[in-house]
Amino acid sequence: MKKIEEVCERAQYALWNRFWDNEKEVFVNHYPVKEEESWIYWWHAHALDALLDGFVRTKETYYLERFEAEYEGAFRENGGTFLHNWYDDMEWMTLALIRAFDITGEKRYIEQAVYIWNDIKTAWNDSCGGGMAWKKDQLDYKNTPANAPAAIIAFRLYQRLHREEDREWGEKILKWNLDHLMDPDTCFIWDGMNRLGDGKVDYEWKFTYCQGVVIGAAMEYARITNNKEYLDLAGKVARRAVTELADADGIFPYEGPDDCGLFRGIYFRYVYELTQESSEYEDLKEIIKKNARVIAENGMNEDGLVGGDWRQKSEGTLDLAQHLSAVMTLEMAAKLGDS
Structure with missing residues (x-):
């Protein structure tokens, strides 16, 4: 080993x-x-992803047994449902379940993903020129964590279920994210806008996972369209994150307590996928x-x-x-x- x-x-x-x-x-x-x-729902989506990583690497069935136990436990602790107030939380779970379907072939995972996706789509509204809301009780706050993962979901479902509506959803969500929350000069991804109801972008909020999910969305769209511009965009976003957020030696520092602890792992998940797309x-x-x-x-x-x-x-x-x-x-x- x-x-x-x-x-x-x-x-x-x-x-x-x-x-x-x-x-x-x-x-x-x-x-x-x-x-x-x-109860912090979205951490459990990434726990499921991590267990799937272990299975992919080792092919040891105990990872799938752990996955199933955590899947059932999270469902139960969340009140017998995977629906939630936070749209981004549901999106992380949906992405984990699509992966579970890919890895195991069990249809119940993709069926659950589609069920959650149907609820996620209620996040779109006209505030801020469109985009997916962060949570159901704050529909006028739009951010990258609620939009880019939703675009990834839409594009992945399109590639598996071949529903044109999913592709259309992905296109409009990704376009909104790039138009409203990306620096056009550097391709650095900003976190969100209108958090305080003032229409302003949180330029000072600089997080690795925002970069990661836009990398993922751009890659998925490149796969669908064979448009290298989107693969190149993913590369620009990934490299700008290193310039903007990593220390001089390339090591990404601690981003903060609680939820912030998860951000770097999400970034690296999508950067890894990018490295597999091109030499x-x-x-x-x-x-x-x-x-x-x-x-x-x-x-x-x-x-x-x-x-x-x-x-x-x-x-x-x-x-x-x-x-x-x-x-x-x-x-x-x-x-x-x-x-």
Whole structure:
């Protein structure tokens, strides 16, 4: 087994053995567990993705067994449904379920994805010139995390179900995102607009996952249209993120607590996919590997857990989000192999 694969297994072992609650049969938010744990739906979508990563790498069926347990647990904890107030939360879950269908061939996953997608589409409205709302009780706030993942969903469903309406949805959502939340000069992706009801863009909110999901949406559209301009755009967005957000050595720093802990892993998931589309992105492969090496050599503690700062071991209470981000980054690097 290659070294990076060993590190992946250690991180995945820690994910299951430190965050899984045998009584509730679902992942908890922290290790050690806090007395009161709130329900954070979207973290569970990425936990499902991480478990699928483990299965793809190893073909060990226990990963699918864990996936099924977490799938059922998340459904139950969310009130017997995958519908939710936050549109972006539902989008992350839908993307994980489409992957589950691709990997297992089980139709119930794609059927559940389509069911959620039908609810997600109610996010579109005319405020801010269109676009998908962030959540159902704030329909005039539009952001990249609610739009770019929705475009990815639409394009992926189109490629699997061949419904023209899905392609049309993807096109209009992606166009809105690029027109309203991308710097036309640098291709850096801004987070959102009209958060405070003033129509303003949050230029100061600079997050890796916003870059990642636009990379993903542009790639999916390039696959559908064979239009290299969109693949080139994905590359520009990916590289601008390195320039704008990474340290001088290419390592992406901690972006903040709570939800922010997940952002880098999402970025690297889509950057990995980009590196598989063309041989033009060897530099981005090295960025993935660099960050994974830092996690493996500096960021993983004795329990196999990784916190927010990948340059040093974290002790005390660790977030599920932080650890998931590291797991996903390591899994993407494992696909690239040791070098």
